[in-house]
Amino acid sequence: MLDPVHINLSPVNVTVDCIQQHYVTVDESRKFDLLLRVLKEEQPRQCIIFCQRKRSAEYLFRDLRHEQQRVAVMHGDLPQPLRERIMQAFRDAKVTCLVATDVVGRGIDVTNISHIINYDIPEDPENYVHRIGRAGRMGADGVAIAFVTPDQGDLLTNIEIFINKQIEEKKIAGFRAYRPRPPVVEQPVKAAAPVFGRRVKRYSNRL
Secondary structure, eight states, X not given: OOOOOXXXXXXXXXXXXTEEEEEEEOOGGGHHHHHHHHHHHHOOSSEEEEOSSHXXXXXXXXXXXXXXXXXXXXXXXXXXXXXXXXHHHHHTTSOSEEEEOGGGSSSOOOSOOOEEEESSOOSSHHHHHHHHTTSSGGGOXXXXXXXXXXXXXHHHHHHHHHHTSOOEEOOOXXXXXXXXXXXXXXXXXXXXXXXTTSOOOOOOTXX
């Protein structure tokens, strides 16, 4: 006789309660300046700065190391021995800011991380949960800040639905993170003039 299969359908808390979650609306071209401002204001003990792509992480690392000390990068294109050395340096607090892709979103055990910065907001809400779960370990408080461009409101909404929580907007005093978009002015629709002797061809609205 086969053993019965038990399925747990009880709700779970997908985010750690002690993590403060914020987002900042920012233009793509202002992200790096915003990152420097956030690092200066927050003064993290240790932080992971998540990028969506390996190339983006490498470019950000190259720029950030000229502005910050004790910076490293981690992504899937690095040889495994090098990745292990970088992670050990991060555990030993020799690295303060780790620029990374989701390759370190799961399965790492570093207890001193105070901040998670989503430089690129993830497309998958589950990745967001795994990212911010790196902070606030061992009962410590953590801070998660997401950089959201004006056209990524749907990604932010999907995350809020997934975690069942509204994320608060963070304002950076004296810093203009994005240029407000001008209001869209609807132009009156002109009636098409009839063409005698032929039918007017109608095109799909999707084109």
